[in-house]
Amino acid sequence: MVQVNENYLKLPGSYLFSTIGKKVSAYSAAHPDRKVIRLGIGDVTLPLVPAVIEALHSAVDEMGRAESFRGYAPDLGYEFLREIIARQDYQARGCGISADEIFISDGAKCDTGNIQEIFGPNIRIAVCDPVYPVYVDSNVMAGRTGSYDRESETWSNVIYMPCTEENQFMPGLPKETPDLIYLCFPNNPTGAAVTKPKLQEWVDYAMKIGAVILYDAAYEAYIQEDDVPHSIYECRGARSCAIEFRSFSKNAGFTGLRLGFTVVPKELKCGGVALHALWARRHGTKYNGAPYIVQRAGEAVYSPAGKAQLQEQIAYYRKNAAYIFNGLKEAGYTVSGGVNSPYIWMKTPGRMTSWEFFDYLLEKGNVVGTPGSGFGPSGERYFRLTAFGSYENTVEAVDRIKAL
Amino acid sequence: MVQVNENYLKLPGSYLFSTIGKKVSAYSAAHPDRKVIRLGIGDVTLPLVPAVIEALHSAVDEMGRAESFRGYAPDLGYEFLREIIARQDYQARGCGISADEIFISDGAKCDTGNIQEIFGPNIRIAVCDPVYPVYVDSNVMAGRTGSYDRESETWSNVIYMPCTEENQFMPGLPKETPDLIYLCFPNNPTGAAVTKPKLQEWVDYAMKIGAVILYDAAYEAYIQEDDVPHSIYECRGARSCAIEFRSFSKNAGFTGLRLGFTVVPKELKCGGVALHALWARRHGTKYNGAPYIVQRAGEAVYSPAGKAQLQEQIAYYRKNAAYIFNGLKEAGYTVSGGVNSPYIWMKTPGRMTSWEFFDYLLEKGNVVGTPGSGFGPSGERYFRLTAFGSYENTVEAVDRIKAL
Numbered sequence: 001m002v003q004v005n006e007n008y009l010k011l012p013g014s015y016l017f018s019t020i021g022k023k024v025s026a027y028s029a030a031h032p033d034r035k036v037i038r039l040g041i042g043d044v045t046l047p048l049v050p051a052v053i054e055a056l057h058s059a060v061d062e063m064g065r066a067e068s069f070r071g072y073a074p075d076l077g078y079e080f081l082r083e084i085i086a087r088q089d090y091q092a093r094g095c096g097i098s099a100d101e102i103f104i105s106d107g108a109k110c111d112t113g114n115i116q117e118i119f120g121p122n123i124r125i126a127v128c129d130p131v132y133p134v135y136v137d138s139n140v141m142a143g144r145t146g147s148y149d150r151e152s153e154t155w156s157n158v159i160y161m162p163c164t165e166e167n168q169f170m171p172g173l174p175k176e177t178p179d180l181i182y183l184c185f186p187n188n189p190t191g192a193a194v195t196k197p198k199l200q201e202w203v204d205y206a207m208k209i210g211a212v213i214l215y216d217a218a219y220e221a222y223i224q225e226d227d228v229p230h231s232i233y234e235c236r237g238a239r240s241c242a243i244e245f246r247s248f249s250k251n252a253g254f255t256g257l258r259l260g261f262t263v264v265p266k267e268l269k270c271g272g273v274a275l276h277a278l279w280a281r282r283h284g285t286k287y288n289g290a291p292y293i294v295q296r297a298g299e300a301v302y303s304p305a306g307k308a309q310l311q312e313q314i315a316y317y318r319k320n321a322a323y324i325f326n327g328l329k330e331a332g333y334t335v336s337g338g339v340n341s342p343y344i345w346m347k348t349p350g351r352m353t354s355w356e357f358f359d360y361l362l363e364k365g366n367v368v369g370t371p372g373s374g375f376g377p378s379g380e381r382y383f384r385l386t387a388f389g390s391y392e393n394t395v396e397a398v399d400r401i402k403a404l
Numbered sequence: 405m406v407q408v409n410e411n412y413l414k415l416p417g418s419y420l421f422s423t424i425g426k427k428v429s430a431y432s433a434a435h436p437d438r439k440v441i442r443l444g445i446g447d448v449t450l451p452l453v454p455a456v457i458e459a460l461h462s463a464v465d466e467m468g469r470a471e472s473f474r475g476y477a478p479d480l481g482y483e484f485l486r487e488i489i490a491r492q493d494y495q496a497r498g499c500g501i502s503a504d505e506i507f508i509s510d511g512a513k514c515d516t517g518n519i520q521e522i523f524g525p526n527i528r529i530a531v532c533d534p535v536y537p538v539y540v541d542s543n544v545m546a547g548r549t550g551s552y553d554r555e556s557e558t559w560s561n562v563i564y565m566p567c568t569e570e571n572q573f574m575p576g577l578p579k580e581t582p583d584l585i586y587l588c589f590p591n592n593p594t595g596a597a598v599t600k601p602k603l604q605e606w607v608d609y610a611m612k613i614g615a616v617i618l619y620d621a622a623y624e625a626y627i628q629e630d631d632v633p634h635s636i637y638e639c640r641g642a643r644s645c646a647i648e649f650r651s652f653s654k655n656a657g658f659t660g661l662r663l664g665f666t667v668v669p670k671e672l673k674c675g676g677v678a679l680h681a682l683w684a685r686r687h688g689t690k691y692n693g694a695p696y697i698v699q700r701a702g703e704a705v706y707s708p709a710g711k712a713q714l715q716e717q718i719a720y721y722r723k724n725a726a727y728i729f730n731g732l733k734e735a736g737y738t739v740s741g742g743v744n745s746p747y748i749w750m751k752t753p754g755r756m757t758s759w760e761f762f763d764y765l766l767e768k769g770n771v772v773g774t775p776g777s778g779f780g781p782s783g784e785r786y787f788r789l790t791a792f793g794s795y796e797n798t799v800e801a802v803d804r805i806k807a808l
Contacts, residue, residue, distance in 0.1 A: 001583070001613075001614035001615075001674070001675070002523060002524075002527055002583035002584055002614060002615055002616050002674050003523065003524030003526065003527055003583070003674065003675065004522060004523060004524060004674045004675065004677045004679070004682060005521060005522050005523055005524055005525075005682070006524065008522065008682050008685060008686075009677065011685065017688075018479060018688050041476065043475035043476045044475055045470070045473065045475070046470065046473070047467060047468050047469050047470050047473040048467045048468050048473070050468070053464060053465075053467065053468040056464040056467075056697070057461060057464055060457060060460040060461055060464060061457070063451060063452045063457065063460075063660065063661070064451050064452050064454070064457035065451050066449070066450065066451050066794075069449065069450070069451040069452070069657075069660070070660040071447035071448055071449070071657075071659040071660045072445065072447050072659045072660060073660060075422060106510060106662075106692070107692050109690070109691070109692045110690060110691055110692065113689060113690035113691075114690060117409060117545065118408060118409050118412065119406060119407065119408060119409055120406075120407030120408060120409055120410065121409075121547075122407065123406055123407055133689075134689060134690070137689045138689060138690060141521065141686070141689070143525075179405070179406035179407070180406055209405075210405035210406060211405075211406055212406050253473075253475075255475040255476045255692075256467065256473070256474040256475045256476060256477060256693075256695065256696045257467070257695050257696075257697070258510075258692060258693070258694070258695045270405070270406050270407065270408045271405070271407065271408065273408045273413065275408070278408060278409070278412050281412055281415065282412075282545070284421075284422050285517060285537075285538060285541045285542060285545070286513070286514060286517035286518060286538070286542060287513070287514055287517075288510070288511050288513045288514060288659075288662060289660075289662065290662070291660065291661050291662045291695065291698060292660045292661070293460070293661070293697075294695060390470075
């Protein structure tokens, strides 16, 4: 009799954003006349920019002609995309990352979810609290997290690094020693950004204890301040202790197009084994590449026209972020994030829990946000709003919240 | 100090098709004047059909306009695609599969590689020998396969079901009891097709012993004979013991576009746990959907125009298959497959091993095929040719082989 993976059964409830989606669908079905504004899930709303659309059309045409048709993509992605990423995202910032250290994929969610596979079953992970649920859930599925305590909403074998108002949502080095450290900056969900000296401390720490940092830089495009690093490889020594994840979802609106990449430097080794070889093996065995047309769209993101158009797009979302941040502040809420990040992290009013505030906001204001507690126990009594709506909707949502 | 997943280190050599790719690149680099014809990797060569190209252009345009832009896709795929698949691939054949039992993905390789995750660590798998390497390799990575014996090229904890000339490449029920049974029909690599009564025996067997069948039907479009089932759900009881995988790669030329799906019937349970819920959880946690534009392209595959155009495309590849099959037979080779399948399975001449024949064919005939031994020990002294080349190249390749 076949057995299921019992670790799956330990997962409490369903995936955060699925739950939100169901709640919103149910509310909308019951109140078809109400205009619900979604500032919850981190999904973009502006259309793809013209340079990307043009690249897609042109690649589609290539796929329709025998002489330019492309079948299976190279395992690690097309050279044209990896080269331009290496040059513009890394070498231009003084990070010595080469094209063959870049693995193209269909998004950072898949990569941050799958990366744990190349590590042993008994390693210990450290995560920020609150945190993007995929990091923890994928390790639960792999059986690394011990048992779940419903009271504290924590796993016995996970090291939590609280990010609170007291530490300005910037985690301190953990007291217990981890093997894998998940860091995301600019942070999801708190919107906090790390400075270069602070990130250097993490790199130094990881090197000292022989840990690997999994650095999620999906929100890099929102960085505005000079002392905030765009890549962990701006830090000394990171090539030997860090893997970096990037996404096209938030800098180019590819949430529905699916493109991302992971950087695994060749000198990153654990017990003499190069992680680059392991990740390459995983890619080669369980993945078949991002679509050619989408990789061409990714290339267009780095073209002069694409960059100019996307700067405008990001400026639009930044304006939203500022509007939410300032509006809520004026209304007396405690808010953070929103400067180097599309996320605004607010304290719930009064003694409301995150889900109470979610329901309250959905029902009274018809505004959807994300309950902070969905990201971990330290997210309780917090709430995340995103800047990815239209400007008109964002203004209306903030006005509605103010009016409550 | 972080540990790596040591199971990865047990994998012998690199992934079969990566090795072939490297050998061919090296040969071509050394002999730039030679025209190498590739009938090795199962990659298609004809361009996408006009109905698909049109659907892609139209979906790209939608992504460029605010009012029709689509962000994150629904977890299990867009309803428009799941509905049409359920209707045309299943309900039209009398299989009671509904849209919400279909999970859209970026291809059958990913799904057949990832599916093992939802099962326990100590289950025993049975595979055909020879077999598509992904089934075994993904279980090696998960630590289920025991130790590797270099002499016999087998894993101690895998049940092999030899497919040989003696049994017409149709595996018998295994002597030891498996938990998970991987079956692929029409078969990759042998090209053998199963009849409905024969497949019913497998379904009955799985139900009797409480095993789950993982049925890879990626080559379904090549079925020509009436007694060959297109889906395992044509068999009684399969809804409670089988998961089916389908691909758009071979029926619509989507190898570079990436689209597939997996069917998990709702009544399929192990120890009371619905596998549908587990696979949904995996999708929700580690995957973010196939691109909207690619799902629209998939929809076009089912349109009247798309179907007519693809019938022509498949007829073209079938003609290649027949040419290879007949040509090699005339030349005195022992060949099988090629009727309900794009794959021709041939015995190597004389006492040549599969890789010896690979090198011989590459160097003397400048033709690339796939060594049968790469698919398992019973594949030794066999060789796979595919019908996915152009007709002109196929004719030339067969003529070159005949002339050797």
